[in-house]
Amino acid sequence: MTTMTEASVREFKMPDVGEGLTEAEILKWYVQPGDTVTDGQVVCEVETAKAAVELPIPYDGVVRELRFAEGTTVDVGTAIIAVDVAGGAPADEPAAAPAPTSAPEPEKKPEGRQPVLVGYGVAASSTKRRPRKGPEVTVAEAAVQQELNGHGPAPVPAPAPAAEEGRPRPLAKPPVRKLAKDLGVDLTTVTPSGPDGIITREDVHAAVALPEPATAPAPATAAPVPAAPAAAPAVASYDTARETRVPIKGVRKATAAAMVGSAFTAPHVTEFVTVDVTRTMKLVEELKQDKEMQGLRVNPLLLIAKALLVAIKRNPDINASWDEANQEIVLKHYVNLGIAAATPRGLIVPNIKDAHAKTLPQLAESLGELVTTARDGKTSPAAMQGGTVTITNVGVFGIDTGTPILNPGEAAILAVGAIRLQPWVHKGKVKPRQVTTLALSFDHRLVDGELGSKVLADIAAILEQPKRLITWG
Secondary structure, eight states: OBOOOOOTEEEEEEOOSSTTEEEEEEEEOOOOOOOOOOOTOEEEEOOSOOEEEEESSSOOOOEEOSOOTTTTTTEOEEEEEEEETTTTOOOBBOTTTTOOOOOOOOOOOTTTTTOOOOOOOOOTTTTOOOOOTOOOHHHHHHHHHHHHSSOOOOOOHHHHHHHTTEEEEEEEEBBHHHHHHHHHGGGSSSSOSSSSGOOOOHHHHHHOOOOOGGGTSTOOTTTTHHHHHHHHHHHOOOOTTTOOOOOOOOHHHHHHHHHHHTTTOOOOEEEEEEOOOHHHHHHHHHTTTTTTTTOOOSSHHHHHHHHHHHHHHSSGSSSEEEETTTTEEEEEESEEEOEEEEEEEEEEEOEEETTOOOOOOHHHHHHHHHHHHHHHHOGGGGGSSSOOEEEEEGGGGGGOOOOOOOOOOOOOOEEEOOOEEEEEEETTEEEEEEEEEEEEEEEETTTTHHHHHHHHHHHHHHHSSHHHHHHHO
C-alpha cells in the first residue's frame, strides 16, 4: 500500500476566521476525496461563534481525505482536509492522525461563486500540535478514576505538580477558563466530558448547578462526589414525543456565554425616558423625498442612531470600556456603532465602523448594507468585532421598551421601543402625538447616574426637536 509522503501531501488546518476564535463547525463540504482542487477554490463552509464563512484552499492538488464529517466542531489549528499536491494515488492516513470519517454527498460549488478570503491557519513555521494518545489520562480523569475505584477522595492536589512538565493545569480553552473564573469554579474540581479530557462550558455550568461539588475539595467530605453520576439519568430521560432538544452551538452558544459574562461582570443600570417623536417622524418622511437620500434606507432608526452619535459627541466619556486586567478605563475616540440584528442563526451585533465620522447619507448607506448582510447570513466576523456602543430596536416587535444587557466590552446600549400614536400634552393641550420609550443600560463602573442621564436626555431632546442635529452636531 502507498503512503502519503510529507513532501507531496499538504494538510489544510482550520484557520481562525475571526479574531480570538478557538473552534468552528463544519457546515458543508464542497469537495470529496478524489476531486481536483485549485488555489483559492472554496472547499467547505464553516460556522464560528460569530458567522458562517467559506474556506478556500491555498494550493492546487487532489483531495485525499476529509478529516471530519459535516456537523463536527473542530479546534482552530486542526487539519481538516488532506490534499496531495503532487496528484499521487490515494493513501492511508498515519496512525497518529484522526480516523477518516465519511462525509455526506457533497454539493459542487456553483459556477462563478467567489471565495471569501480568510487566514490559512497555523503558519508553516509554527510548532505542530502533538496528537494526544488514547491512553493519556488528564489530572482530572485520574482524580475521577481514583474516586470511582475507591482509592480516596476525588480532589488530588498532589499529582498536579507531578504532571508539571506535561500538563501544568486542567485542559480547557481560554473562554472556558474565563467562564470558570467569572463563576468562581475551580477547574481542578471539574469532571471533564470533552474529548481527551478537555473541560467544556457545560462541565463548568454543571459544577455550578450541583450543590455537592462546592464541598468536594475538602478531603473530609468525599461523599458528595458520587452525586455527579446520579444527575445523568435525569438529563437523559425525557419524552421524545413531547420534547425536542436542540444543541446549543454557534452564534446562540456564543451569545449565551457573552450575556452571562456581561450580566455577572458589569454592574448594569437602566434608565428610561418617554419622548414625543412626532417631529422626527415628519423629518423621516421629508428625507425620503430628498434627492440626496434617494435609494437609501431612511427610517426612524437612522435618526435615532444619529441622535446617539451626537449625544456621544457631547458626552464622550460614555464611549469607553473597562480593562480588568490592567485596571484601566479605555476611552474610545471613535464610535463603532453596533446594531443588534435577529437572524435565523441567532442574535448578532455587527457594527458600523467609524460611524461618528459619517454624514447622514453615509450613515444611511452603511445601515442599509449592515441590515441586508445580516438578513442574508453573510455578516463577516470582522463586522462584529470592535463595537463601542450598541442600539437594539425592540420596537419592531411591538414592544414598548426593555432592559438590554450590555454587549461585552461596551459601556452602554440603547433600546428603542415601538413608536405609537398616543394622547400627549402638547402646547397646553392634549393631542395625538407619536411617542416612544427609550431605555439606556450602562456599566456603572464606567458611567455614573449623571453621565448616563445626560446622554439619554440629549437623545430624547434631539428626537423631540430634530433641528438640534444641526445646532449640536
